[in-house]
Amino acid sequence: MELNALLLETYRALRQAFGHRNWWPADTPFEVIVGTVLTQRTSWANAERAIAALKEAGLMAPGLLAGMDRESLESLIRPAGYYRQKAARLLRLVGWLVERTGGDLAVLEPLSTDELRQELLGLSGIGPETADCILLYALSRPTFVVDTYTKRVVVRHGLLDGACGYSDLKELFESNLADDVELFKDYHAQLVEVGKRYCRTTPLCGACPLHPVLGDPVGDEDL
């Protein structure tokens, strides 16, 4: 089967099994941006507590957040973990956003996705996954988000070898699927879901909805 068809079949199987995942839950694109930092290496439930605290305090707005002192921000986002790092990262990111846009994300529209991605990656604390989450889920750019679950599913089924890096995985999906923001949003979310439920350190391939599509895993690499 062609890669394009295989990747679409994979998505269909996941969508059939799990339903639309409805990522990213948020009231505004700005809230998505804040969430991308808060959820780094952190369960969504804990990131949500921090988001709720910011909203409760009436601070979920670029100008207000950018003006906060670091210690107050740290105490509000504490439940998300890594709160000292994340407070510093949020202040840098939101500071950049305010300076760059004055708080109006529409100002970024003329920039190419690639230009925007490079700017985001230039900020300390914004790596490839966070940058792509911001681009896809907050700014609706057709960029594929990769994470450890993506790698597990892809490598376990021999689509790429274990030495592949972030850009290889990203390329696999972007060059074999049409640029489709809604597809990219839900596809990533589905990969996270199947990763959590079945494609774990010790896989549960038998009941996995991908098994009929991709077959038995190949290799036994520890991912």
Added chain:
DNA sequence: GACCAGGCACATC
């Protein structure tokens, strides 16, 4: 108590 969760920067080799 161990292990994991919607990463990233930095040190070291």
Added chain:
DNA sequence: GATGTGCATGGT
């Protein structure tokens, strides 16, 4: 370029 480590809370 690859590999190891710190960052921190909260659920299972």
